[in-house]
Amino acid sequence: MTDWIAMGGYAAYVWGSYAVTALTVAGLGLLAVVKLRRAERRAAELDALRPRPRRAGARKAGEATSLDQRPPQPGASEQGASP
Amino acid sequence: MHRYANPARTLRIVAALFPWIAGATALLFPLGLYLALAGSPADYQQGETVRIMYVHVPAAWLAMFIYSVMAVSSALALVWRHPVAELSARAAAPLGAGFTAVCLATGALWGQPMWGTWWVWDARLTSVLVLFFLYLGYIALADAFDDPERGGRAAGILAIVGWVNVPIVKFSVDWWNTLHQPASVTRLDAPAIHPDMLWPLIVMAAAFTALFTLLWMIRLRAELIERRNRVVEASLAEGLA
Numbered sequence: 001m002t003d004w005i006a007m008g009g010y011a012a013y014v015w016g017s018y019a020v021t022a023l024t025v026a027g028l029g030l031l032a033v034v035k036l037r038r039a040e041r042r043a044a045e046l047d048a049l050r051p052r053p054r055r056a057g058a059r060k061a062g063e064a065t066s067l068d069q070r071p072p073q074p075g076a077s078e079q080g081a082s083p
Numbered sequence: 084m085h086r087y088a089n090p091a092r093t094l095r096i097v098a099a100l101f102p103w104i105a106g107a108t109a110l111l112f113p114l115g116l117y118l119a120l121a122g123s124p125a126d127y128q129q130g131e132t133v134r135i136m137y138v139h140v141p142a143a144w145l146a147m148f149i150y151s152v153m154a155v156s157s158a159l160a161l162v163w164r165h166p167v168a169e170l171s172a173r174a175a176a177p178l179g180a181g182f183t184a185v186c187l188a189t190g191a192l193w194g195q196p197m198w199g200t201w202w203v204w205d206a207r208l209t210s211v212l213v214l215f216f217l218y219l220g221y222i223a224l225a226d227a228f229d230d231p232e233r234g235g236r237a238a239g240i241l242a243i244v245g246w247v248n249v250p251i252v253k254f255s256v257d258w259w260n261t262l263h264q265p266a267s268v269t270r271l272d273a274p275a276i277h278p279d280m281l282w283p284l285i286v287m288a289a290a291f292t293a294l295f296t297l298l299w300m301i302r303l304r305a306e307l308i309e310r311r312n313r314v315v316e317a318s319l320a321e322g323l324a
Contacts, residue, residue, distance in 0.1 A: 004120075004121065007131040007132075007134070008125060008130045008131040009130075009131075010130060010131050010132045010196055013132055013135065013192045013193065013195065013196050014131055014132060014134050014135055016192050017134075017135040017138055017139065017188075017189040017192045017193065018120075018138060020185060020188045020189060020192070021138045021142070021185050021189065024181050024182075024184060024185050024188075025181070025185075025294065027181070028177065028178055028181045028298055029298060031177065032298045032301040032302050032305070033301065035301075035302060035305040036301050036302075036304055036305040036308070038305075039305045039306075039308040039309045039312065040308060042308075042309075042312050043308050043311065043312055043315075046312055046315045046316065046319065049319055050315070050319070051322070
């Protein structure tokens, strides 16, 4: 076991290579999952913004903060507003 | 190819294949790592450092393969206006950059003990560094425009033109005198590597490829959702104005 970890004196190079690989792969995986989650969350937000015919009654009080309560002002989305 | 131009169909296919690719990745990595780190012999000249090969070589193969995926996808996107193809190239680019970085880093970690240097400007190492910069250029260019479609087109041209570097990477060891050794697996005659080392390498290459496919599917799904989000945002903005 100790022999195996020592890698014939090249432990830093061998384990270093596997560590660099593992870290990079973990980073790529994390980036991919974060990107997907963010896209899905935004899709859900946009879905909630979509005007629906049966929107009138079935809504809780806390949900009324979204752009659904239009019209607040035109161009309230990300574009439009400029300094 | 046109059958996959439909984003909804692509999402369905990706969803159907996903568990299989995930399962293959989960099986191949433990097996490959065992073979690479314990189940294979040390080299008679290089000793235990030969184990670096089992991550270095698959990463190098993927670096070339992923760039080729990007070039083919970009060609489909530019010539046939294939809507999923451009997103496929976009989804692949950061993964290609990552595996190229792994190839360069593990190469340096192998070069120091075996060659006595972390880096030399020989044709193989230099052309792989150029490949890495091509990936970075693609990523930067694809996001450099307000209109993602224009960015995608400009980056697509870079992907296609830059593909000329892939055969240069592959054959650099034959065309020039390099410190890097020539190919020992993909030769016209039999591989110049013992089966005890060839099999771990093949399993690790399959594991890396499965992992790339898995991450590429996740990113492609995200790209497709993001594009649909942009369409919805545009229509909402129109409705509000």
